Amino acid sequence: MPEVDVRLVDVTKKFGDQVAVDRINLEVRDGEFFSLLGPSGCGKTTTLRMIGGFEQPTSGLIELQGQDVTWLPPFKRNVNTVFQNYALFPHLTIFENVAFGLRRKGVKTSEIKSRVTDMLNLVELPGYEARKPTQISGGQAQRVALARALINRPAVLLLDEPLGALDLKLRKQMQVELKRIQQEVGITFIYVTHDQEEAMTMSDRIAVMNRGHYEQLGDPESLYERPTTRFVASFLGISNLLAATIVGSDGGYSRATLGDDTPIRLPTALAGGQAAVSIGVRPEKIRLSEPASEVPAGHNRLTGVVEDASYLGVSTQYVVGSRGGRLTVYEQNVERATRAELWSRGDEVQMTWSPDHSFVVPSEGEEPTEPGSGVGEPARTVPA
């Protein structure tokens, strides 16, 4: 297990009586690409600013590489930050922008030259040394900002929505670039974004934040496949949630019924002893077929009527009304190549899926609200 690089213990930040960050416990591992993901106002920037030292916690403890830095000013922390508005020095060349931190430290000219060259190679901007910030594009400016932040070899790099100003295509390119650069330099990145796809593309692990705390922490796949709260289920992709009652179990699977007695199976381990739950299934896990056609043994089956069909190229998105509620279904456009072969509005269909593709979240109105009750790593006590 790699060492912990950044540790937050019961960190709270209040602005007046508003709680921006609510008793967060977090451990970011050495060399990890870690993201804080959540909607506007959930406390991402505040958390990042406390790690960087730009904001002090109202209570709690922050450690960097085992050292308590809670009260250290930013310049005494081995941390650097890249902001959304990357604020390059307009009067300095790209070379001097990148060299800035080294000059301030009094590093020898020959070493500066070689380290700036290395950095510009890393961000794929060799040959841009003599240009001014006004003579490069937004994406290139973001790379320069990254080079400038990395040249001091910080232990941790903090990034607050650094791609926010770029258009979608450039953003996607830069996501792949950022991941490559992070792997190459091996520095711990803590990345703030409200864009779930962006977080999933780059991160080793993600903390999904809501109202000042995180609800779930894990790698992208487990967050997507097994969300444990309604918020996480709906924030990461589309979820179909079916209100159900658990009525029994056999052979590792629990039996549940929807309001109208439609039986649904799910792994018992997911049911967790609750009686009323919401069973989730992702749109791409559902297969559509003719009503009453054969179903693989043990699969769940729900009949419904197509209410909407949208052809999206790669896939077709259906909205199907059923007695369990309205479900979204994605079908890859592999075999059904022509529009005439797609299901259309008013068609009766059968939806089937494997019980193993289910997840379970608390039923509506039963969501725990207590901070720290989300699933993640166990809260740590303050070391003596």
Ligand SMILES: Nc1ncnc2c1ncn2[C@@H]1O[C@H](COP(=O)(O)OP(=O)(O)OP(=O)(O)O)[C@@H](O)[C@H]1O
């Ligand atoms: N300096 C401040 N004074 C008062 N309230 C603040 C201050 N900074 C942040 N807040 C409040 O704290 C909460 C969390 O803000 P924060 O900037 O951390 O959110 P965020 O998750 O980064 O949101 P966004 O995605 O919009 O950037 C918000 O309700 C915000 O209004």
Ligand SMILES: [Mg+2]
């Ligand atoms: Mg923010």
